[in-house]
Amino acid sequence: MPKKVDHHQRRVQLAQAAVAAIDAHGLDAVRLVDVAQEAKLTTGAVMHYLSNKDEVLLAAFDEVCARTLMRLGGAVDGDLVDLALSYLPHDADTTREWRVFLQFWGRGVHDPAFRARHRVAYETIAEMLRIDLAARNVSNASTVADAMIAAVDGVAVRVVMERDAWPPARIRATLSALLVPLIADNRAPAGATGCST
Amino acid sequence: MPKKVDHHQRRVQLAQAAVAAIDAHGLDAVRLVDVAQEAKLTTGAVMHYLSNKDEVLLAAFDEVCARTLMRLGGAVDGDLVDLALSYLPHDADTTREWRVFLQFWGRGVHDPAFRARHRVAYETIAEMLRIDLAARNVSNASTVADAMIAAVDGVAVRVVMERDAWPPARIRATLSALLVPLIADNRAPAGATGCST
Numbered sequence: 001m002p003k004k005v006d007h008h009q010r011r012v013q014l015a016q017a018a019v020a021a022i023d024a025h026g027l028d029a030v031r032l033v034d035v036a037q038e039a040k041l042t043t044g045a046v047m048h049y050l051s052n053k054d055e056v057l058l059a060a061f062d063e064v065c066a067r068t069l070m071r072l073g074g075a076v077d078g079d080l081v082d083l084a085l086s087y088l089p090h091d092a093d094t095t096r097e098w099r100v101f102l103q104f105w106g107r108g109v110h111d112p113a114f115r116a117r118h119r120v121a122y123e124t125i126a127e128m129l130r131i132d133l134a135a136r137n138v139s140n141a142s143t144v145a146d147a148m149i150a151a152v153d154g155v156a157v158r159v160v161m162e163r164d165a166w167p168p169a170r171i172r173a174t175l176s177a178l179l180v181p182l183i184a185d186n187r188a189p190a191g192a193t194g195c196s197t
Numbered sequence: 198m199p200k201k202v203d204h205h206q207r208r209v210q211l212a213q214a215a216v217a218a219i220d221a222h223g224l225d226a227v228r229l230v231d232v233a234q235e236a237k238l239t240t241g242a243v244m245h246y247l248s249n250k251d252e253v254l255l256a257a258f259d260e261v262c263a264r265t266l267m268r269l270g271g272a273v274d275g276d277l278v279d280l281a282l283s284y285l286p287h288d289a290d291t292t293r294e295w296r297v298f299l300q301f302w303g304r305g306v307h308d309p310a311f312r313a314r315h316r317v318a319y320e321t322i323a324e325m326l327r328i329d330l331a332a333r334n335v336s337n338a339s340t341v342a343d344a345m346i347a348a349v350d351g352v353a354v355r356v357v358m359e360r361d362a363w364p365p366a367r368i369r370a371t372l373s374a375l376l377v378p379l380i381a382d383n384r385a386p387a388g389a390t391g392c393s394t
Contacts, residue, residue: 026306026307027303028225029307099306102302102303102305102306103303103306104303105299105302105303105354105357105358106224106299106300106301106302106303106304107303108299108357108358109223109296109299109300109357110223110226115358115359118358118359119358119359119362122355122358122359140374143370143371143374144374146355146367146370146371146374147348147371147374147375149351149355150347150348150351150352150354150355150371150375151344151347151348151351151375152351153350153351153354153355154346154347154348154349154350154351154352154354155343155347155351157302157347157350157351158319158343158346158347158350160302160305160306161302161305161312161315161316161319162312162315162316162319165316170343173340173343174340174343174344174347177337177340177341177343177344177379177382177383178344178347178348178375178379180382181378181379181381181382182374182375182378182379184378185374185377185378186374
């Protein structure tokens, strides 16, 4: 069914162009023509798939979330600090995704549709993390997953807002300080303090 | 010097009105007339102090940061989890401040002036926290301060975006999971694992 494949590929291409356009122009300033330019298509061709600006933004949001979930799915066996680091801005793609994502938070404050989308995405990420944590014998997986997500989001804000003040060593030190004792505390037998006796 | 006092009071009044107006209308949609309405003044009177929209936004940002620093200054003796909780959205004022703050992050992505302001504010908060942590015999105070700030910011995102899914118990559990072992790990003698033997 080549037609269906083209249709899907075109949607992915447009979503990626939307992410790039939002990164370049800002979520509020971006226009359909910017997305068309990034995708090397006419505005009419874009509008065949994304008929208004809200659809552009939501496609970009879904694209960023899909990449995040792919990253999570591909990293189940590694160290948890490394897993968390893989989410943070560390290359052109992840930096772009976070720059776009922070703007979605701002938008979500006043837009219930974005908040709803955001919530579903975070619930999916948290559920995948809980499964991963349980497989690593981490108890209290719901709270640990919430804590890990908060740690990543909180560090990401600093990295996006103060890029040159957050070299990799500071990012790793901050995440390690938060996550290493968190995991140790929740791997020990029930009621323990993190000490293996 | 009654005139100077009035001038300062008027600035504070306008900054508070700006925060309220941004919360009500959104950072992008807010206009000077909305600030005037919140402050119960004419637009002309507002423009005597804040001559354009960027000045309104920066005044609001400074007001939110000033309140955060006041909160930090007033809570040095309490438990660190309680201190962190006092920053998070928990009443009308703090909820409003965070709703406005998240929009500043989105704005900061594309606006160097906001990023610079943000950076100064975070450096001030981190410095106050480092002094507090050192007074509590917490070593590694720079990293612990970075970690605490990240934890608070990360949880705040969830609370703002998923208000009804984050009751006080979930907020406290997440922050405690992050901060209690973090502090324990950095209170112990050098090289220790968090166990007092």
